[in-house]
Amino acid sequence: VGDQDRIPLVQAINDYKQKNTARFHVPGHKGKEMDNFLSSLYPFDVTEIPGLDDLHHPEEAILEAQRLAAELFGAEETFFLVGGSTTGNLAMILAACKPSDEILVQRNVHKSVIHGFILAGAKPIYLAPMIDPVTSLPVGVPLQEVKSKLQQYPRAKAVLLSNPNYYGMSMELLPYAQLCQEAGVPLLVDEAHGAHFGFVDGLPSSAMQAGATTAVQSTHKMLPSLTMSSMLHVQGELLDRARLRQALAMVQSSSPSYLLMASLDLARSYLAHEGRRDLEHVLEMVRDLRKRIACLHIPWLKVVQKGSDYDFLDPLKITLRTNSADFHGFVLKEFLERQGIFPELADQHHVLLVLSPLTEQKELDRVVASFSKLDRSLEIKADQIRDIPSKLFIKEQFFSPGEVLNRESETIPFEESAGRVFAEMLIPYPPGVPLICHGERMDQETIDYICQLQAKGCHFQGSHDTSLRTVKVVKE
Amino acid sequence: VGDQDRIPLVQAINDYKQKNTARFHVPGHKGKEMDNFLSSLYPFDVTEIPGLDDLHHPEEAILEAQRLAAELFGAEETFFLVGGSTTGNLAMILAACKPSDEILVQRNVHKSVIHGFILAGAKPIYLAPMIDPVTSLPVGVPLQEVKSKLQQYPRAKAVLLSNPNYYGMSMELLPYAQLCQEAGVPLLVDEAHGAHFGFVDGLPSSAMQAGATTAVQSTHKMLPSLTMSSMLHVQGELLDRARLRQALAMVQSSSPSYLLMASLDLARSYLAHEGRRDLEHVLEMVRDLRKRIACLHIPWLKVVQKGSDYDFLDPLKITLRTNSADFHGFVLKEFLERQGIFPELADQHHVLLVLSPLTEQKELDRVVASFSKLDRSLEIKADQIRDIPSKLFIKEQFFSPGEVLNRESETIPFEESAGRVFAEMLIPYPPGVPLICHGERMDQETIDYICQLQAKGCHFQGSHDTSLRTVKVVKE
Numbered sequence: 001v002g003d004q005d006r007i008p009l010v011q012a013i014n015d016y017k018q019k020n021t022a023r024f025h026v027p028g029h030k031g032k033e034m035d036n037f038l039s040s041l042y043p044f045d046v047t048e049i050p051g052l053d054d055l056h057h058p059e060e061a062i063l064e065a066q067r068l069a070a071e072l073f074g075a076e077e078t079f080f081l082v083g084g085s086t087t088g089n090l091a092m093i094l095a096a097c098k099p100s101d102e103i104l105v106q107r108n109v110h111k112s113v114i115h116g117f118i119l120a121g122a123k124p125i126y127l128a129p130m131i132d133p134v135t136s137l138p139v140g141v142p143l144q145e146v147k148s149k150l151q152q153y154p155r156a157k158a159v160l161l162s163n164p165n166y167y168g169m170s171m172e173l174l175p176y177a178q179l180c181q182e183a184g185v186p187l188l189v190d191e192a193h194g195a196h197f198g199f200v201d202g203l204p205s206s207a208m209q210a211g212a213t214t215a216v217q218s219t220h221k222m223l224p225s226l227t228m229s230s231m232l233h234v235q236g237e238l239l240d241r242a243r244l245r246q247a248l249a250m251v252q253s254s255s256p257s258y259l260l261m262a263s264l265d266l267a268r269s270y271l272a273h274e275g276r277r278d279l280e281h282v283l284e285m286v287r288d289l290r291k292r293i294a295c296l297h298i299p300w301l302k303v304v305q306k307g308s309d310y311d312f313l314d315p316l317k318i319t320l321r322t323n324s325a326d327f328h329g330f331v332l333k334e335f336l337e338r339q340g341i342f343p344e345l346a347d348q349h350h351v352l353l354v355l356s357p358l359t360e361q362k363e364l365d366r367v368v369a370s371f372s373k374l375d376r377s378l379e380i381k382a383d384q385i386r387d388i389p390s391k392l393f394i395k396e397q398f399f400s401p402g403e404v405l406n407r408e409s410e411t412i413p414f415e416e417s418a419g420r421v422f423a424e425m426l427i428p429y430p431p432g433v434p435l436i437c438h439g440e441r442m443d444q445e446t447i448d449y450i451c452q453l454q455a456k457g458c459h460f461q462g463s464h465d466t467s468l469r470t471v472k473v474v475k476e
Numbered sequence: 477v478g479d480q481d482r483i484p485l486v487q488a489i490n491d492y493k494q495k496n497t498a499r500f501h502v503p504g505h506k507g508k509e510m511d512n513f514l515s516s517l518y519p520f521d522v523t524e525i526p527g528l529d530d531l532h533h534p535e536e537a538i539l540e541a542q543r544l545a546a547e548l549f550g551a552e553e554t555f556f557l558v559g560g561s562t563t564g565n566l567a568m569i570l571a572a573c574k575p576s577d578e579i580l581v582q583r584n585v586h587k588s589v590i591h592g593f594i595l596a597g598a599k600p601i602y603l604a605p606m607i608d609p610v611t612s613l614p615v616g617v618p619l620q621e622v623k624s625k626l627q628q629y630p631r632a633k634a635v636l637l638s639n640p641n642y643y644g645m646s647m648e649l650l651p652y653a654q655l656c657q658e659a660g661v662p663l664l665v666d667e668a669h670g671a672h673f674g675f676v677d678g679l680p681s682s683a684m685q686a687g688a689t690t691a692v693q694s695t696h697k698m699l700p701s702l703t704m705s706s707m708l709h710v711q712g713e714l715l716d717r718a719r720l721r722q723a724l725a726m727v728q729s730s731s732p733s734y735l736l737m738a739s740l741d742l743a744r745s746y747l748a749h750e751g752r753r754d755l756e757h758v759l760e761m762v763r764d765l766r767k768r769i770a771c772l773h774i775p776w777l778k779v780v781q782k783g784s785d786y787d788f789l790d791p792l793k794i795t796l797r798t799n800s801a802d803f804h805g806f807v808l809k810e811f812l813e814r815q816g817i818f819p820e821l822a823d824q825h826h827v828l829l830v831l832s833p834l835t836e837q838k839e840l841d842r843v844v845a846s847f848s849k850l851d852r853s854l855e856i857k858a859d860q861i862r863d864i865p866s867k868l869f870i871k872e873q874f875f876s877p878g879e880v881l882n883r884e885s886e887t888i889p890f891e892e893s894a895g896r897v898f899a900e901m902l903i904p905y906p907p908g909v910p911l912i913c914h915g916e917r918m919d920q921e922t923i924d925y926i927c928q929l930q931a932k933g934c935h936f937q938g939s940h941d942t943s944l945r946t947v948k949v950v951k952e
Binding site (some may be wrong): 010013014019020021022023024025026027028029030032034036037038040041042044045046047049050056057082083084085086087090098099110111112115118119121195196218219220221222223224225226227228242245246249250251252253254255256257258259260262263266267270318337340341342343344345353354355356357358359363366367402405406424461464466472 | 486489490495496497498499500501502503504505506508510512513514516517518520521522523525526532533558559560561562563566574575586587588591594595597671672694695696697698699700701702703704718721722725726727728729730731732733734735736738739742743746794813816817818819820821829830831832833834835839842843878881882900937940942948
């Protein structure tokens with residue numbers, strides 16, 4: 001059992017700084033306190049010199065820091081990620097799949113998962129998510145869908161689920177993990193939004209607790225580490241660890257940032273100590289916040305409650321839902337920003353507030369205070385959003401995403417793309433779920449739906465022309 | 477023409493900090509000054525919120541910062557890299573090569589280049605480097621070798637050179653760029669160690685100045701940016717920019733670190749102002765240092781002078797060469813470290829000191845002072861190192877690196893591996909050049925040479941078992 005009071009990597013960096021050495025090694029700032037806002041940081045921004053270990057072959061401080069993290073997060077082994085959850089998703093897919101291997105994957109995944117299939121040359125078999133009727137957001141995949149696809153594709157090398165979604169809607173993964181265990185395939189979980197899961201009562205259990213093989217967590221999103229610092233947790237024998245290490249060495253920098261790694265060590269230490277108490281405290285504050293917003297009696301504004309098609313709603317994600325046609329999500333977001341309250345994102349109907357154990361009562365007070373300025377008398381419009389049909393996510397697939405990049409492509413007007421096989425993704429943001437992926441055939445229903453989203457001010461990612469005037473398709 | 481006095485990204489981050497907002501967005505530290513050495517940094521560690529632009533679709537502060545960098549470094553377009561030069565190398569290879577495409581590549585490249593071939597499914601055609609007779613280090617590829625290979629492989633999609641090498645030995649790239657221009661293929665340059673090139677008289681010209689298509693520079697290595705922050709410079713029409721952007725989006729985090737990006741903006745601003753003067757100053761200090769070391773008359777210790785098989789020796793790389801059998805490179809490195817002088821690396825015969833514009837006179841004085849304590853009377857041993865035959869680098873290639881990962885591999889004792897096709901790399905460090913790559917057949921001469929290096933204390937990277945007791949080979 002490790003000593004969670006230790007922060008071994010921070011200690012090692014600090015020890016080196018104390019030595020006051022003449023640095024004839026990289027980085028080029030030589031640890032000087034330059035005259036800018038990073039000033040105090042440069043002396044701690046070090047590299048693989050004696051005493052400071054090596055992320056790609058950890059034997060000392062980094063190994064101890066990773067082991068302490070593994071212990072706390074319930075993994076057999078934890079890898080620090082300096083390239084964000086992006087590199088964790090790429091690496092676990094590269095480890096699980098050789099070219100042409102099939103992999104079962106929830107369709108509403110982050111684009112880095114699709115990129116993983118491209119780099120691995122893998123063939124994704126998409127699993128349709130359920131659609132939450134209240135918010136029209138895609139959530140988890142029914143267990144039965146995974147079961148039947150596992151039978152239909154007995155050679156599939158892994159199941160990849162994304163849990164929770166961006167809005168904190170999540171499934172209990174235990175039965176999924178058991179199903180995969182029985183089928184002898186690894187359950188890979190993109191748990192980017194769930195680094196805090198499982199630490200106190202009132203939070204969903206984590207993928208590791210449920211028995212998943214791997215979990216990629218954006219530590220930086222919900223815990224206090226620096227942006228782009230993440231962790232990959234692993235347990236069991238279903239994923240080849242040697243291939244995983246090789247894949248991590250391929251997609252991660254050979255000059256990894258010690259600041260990012262140290263911030264992971266600090267975040268783990270924080271969570272092992274005051275972090276739990278802070279989490280409990282913020283859960284209380286959230287219960288109070290929900291009551292206070294309800295007491296304001298703004299008829300067109302609600303905080304989204306847990307729906308029936310998923311198992312948990314992360315209390316640290318506050319999704320505000322507006323039923324006013326004029327004061328829609330984007331307007332509400334700007335209203336808040338003018339008062340110095342910066343949300344995570346907005347869509348036509350929602351504004352998402354992301355809390356963390358570091359959120360303070362006075363910040364929630366600012367939200368309530370700003371809401372008290374809202375006009376209660378706005379007309380409530382009938383819901384104009386059309387539910388995304390689940391089948392919109394599942395299209396005829398002509399090539400695997402990787403095969404598409406082997407082929408000639410051409411650029412055509414979006415409105416003429418029905419029937420064409422796409423050579424890029426179209427990802428409405430939010431919620432960031434691709435409506436079409438590389439290798440899939442476009443249909444008129446999806447074109448109409450995308451035009452509807454665009455008219456509402458939704459932005460698109462993943463394509464070369466984010467205005468969607470033109471799109472890239474495979475040459476016929 | 478941009479205003480090099482501006483530091484637009486730093487300004488945007490600072491503006492956001494000044495607003496003193498309630499942060500209901502990621503990262504989870506919420507900009508609080510936590511009680512640790514990163515304390516003052518958290519408020520500046522931000523994400524893609526209004527006013528802070530988006531690395532993957534830059535339109536505001538990041539775009540301006542990249543344009544200022546492009547102007548200063550002589551590129552048409554510059555991309556900030558938050559995943560180190562590793563991601564730059566991967567992206568330019570993925571942009572240039574589709575699966576099975578041939579690419580001509582200098583054999584003494586960084587492992588990230590080989591990883592690029594694996595991820596792209598490309599087929600490298602290796603070009604043998606010259607071997608510097610004084611140091612036995614591999615340097616550049618003869619121009620004639622590139623010319624004849626371009627004729628032999630007319631379908632090759634690109635030429636990739638690594639220049640300078642780790643020790644600052646470099647080629648004038650102008651004729652290589654002209655050759656590639658005539659052949660209509662892009663010249664891709666891994667210029668990781670040359671971010672300072674071309675800025676003052678006395679430094680070699682840069683790859684961009686020579687007319688290369690792309691140059692990947694580890695800004696953090698020789699200029700004062702944070703570790704893992706790099707740049708990819710591009711010019712001309714020979715590389716598809718849309719594919720390059722797509723590749724960068726695949727291998728770089730979708731939550732890029734603003735601290736790393738801001739440090740690139742700061743390093744560019746520094747170089748445009750006091751950096752040039754500091755570079756000139758350090759070049760003077762280096763001339764003085766060389767004289768002072770020579771005056772110490774230590775018969776077994778020399779500073780390596782420019783050799784005849786390459787065009788330039790970077791003055792900021794001081795390679796110390798020891799001809800004492802007892803006081804060899806590793807001993808000299810430990811001797812320096814005991815006095816608080818930390819070199820970049822050592823091998824049996826050399827210790828490499830890496831300077832930068834931030835190196836101070838008092839640090840060089842520490843080096844000279846420590847040398848005055850060295851024993852002048854040590855016996856000079858005949859050179860026991862055997863030159864690496866250039867042909868050791870060029871082996872029979874059975875599969876491309878990517879194909880190897882499709883195949884079953886097995887683990888066998890290293891000494892029994894002659895005749896077997898390797899499924900991993902063996903990379904002696906230093907100098908970090910693979911002696912065998914994925915898909916190549918091992919021969920007895922290389923085994924003997926590796927055993928010789930190991931006996932001298934050389935470490936190995938790239939393989940699953942760095943002790944080299946076992947190696948991974950393709951199953952027959």
